[in-house]
Amino acid sequence: MTSTPHTPTDVEVFPPTLREVMLRPRWIAMLLLSLVVAGVFAWLGQWQLSRAIDTDPPPPGATEVVRPLADVVAPGEYLPEPLVGQRVEASGSWIPGDFLVVSSRFNEGVEGYWVTGQLRLDDRDEPTSIAVAIGWASTADEAADAVAQLQFDAEAPDAAPVTITGRIISDEGPALPPRGADPQEMTSMSPAVLLGQWHDVEGLDVYRPYLASEVAPRLLLDISSPAPAEGSNVNWLNIFYALEWAVFAGFAFYLWYRLAKDAWEKELEDLEPEPGG
Missing domain, CATH: 1.10.287 (Helix Hairpins)
Structure with a gap:
């Protein structure tokens, strides 16, 4: 089978x-x-x-203690967020010809102009500058008069170094001028843009943030710059x-x-x- x-x-x-x-x-x-x-x-x-979570936040009111600029941020560095608005002190000399006007600046709710300058810092091994918002003017003519006065004082043979106390603030970045305005008009406080119009910048170290002066010279008003709000550590x-x-x-x-x-x-x-x- x-x-x-x-x-x-x-x-x-x-x-x-x-x-x-x-x-x-x-x-x-x-x-x-x-x-x-x-x-x-x-x-x-x-x-x-x-x-x-910031495990070591700055104590309340730390931004109101005046510190040397070099202790807060170095040239070319971005400003850490906890230090935005920190009061600092810097000494140096104004560079003649670099007093420039920035428009669309508000002071106590009123639109006007900032007069800015290049402050060449003292006690530095390399040439180092920081952009300074020197003061506020309500009109373009007042700002122009202040620029002329600052230029005259900076060029004087007996021009003495200055010490500026104010708040260190981050670069606002470049901005286009309003439609129909002068192409060279600046409407934001940007040290990078100001650097493009400064003189004597060969080999120059520049701070990324700028310094808003607390006390304005004559012909200008003090810039309103209140203390920054206390932020959360989260x-x-x-x-x-x-x-x-x-x-x-x-x-x-x-x-x-x-x-x-x-x-x-x-x-x-x-x-x-x-x-x-």
Whole structure:
């Protein structure tokens, strides 16, 4: 008696489970890659979170203590946020020809003009300057008269060094003049823009922030510059970024799961019998 040999179609094929697919070397390797990516995202989230809370905030009223400019920020550096509005003191000499006017400056709600100057600092190994907002004028003519007077005083043979006390403030960045205005008109206090019009700048170190003087010379009014509001020691934007990185880390695992499941579902479809077969 002979037996009938089995044909390949007689072999029963069991579909794989999702777990079996996930345990294949390919998907284990993908899981390890996801772990690496998630680890990077988690590290970035932890880094953002560590920057979100200032564990050593400045004490209340710290900005009102006059400090030497060199102790607060160095030339070319950005001004740290806790130090914006810090009262500082700087000594030096005005550079003749660099008294420039900035428009659209408000003083106690009244629009006017700032007269600015290049203060060449003393006691520096390299030539170093900072832009100074010297005082406020209500009209362009008053600002022009003040520029002429400051220029005359700076060029005098007996011109003495000056000491300026005021608030150190971040660069406002360049801004386009109003439509129809003089293309050279400046409407923002930007040391970078002022530097482009200063003289004697070869090899010059320049401060990124500017100094708003507390006391104006004659022909100008004092610039209104109140103390900055006390800020919170929690940076909510950094906390939001940290949460974003946590979501990205979770998404790395979800993407691995979704791709493995898609591969499993594709295998199940391939094992289904053809219609009418």
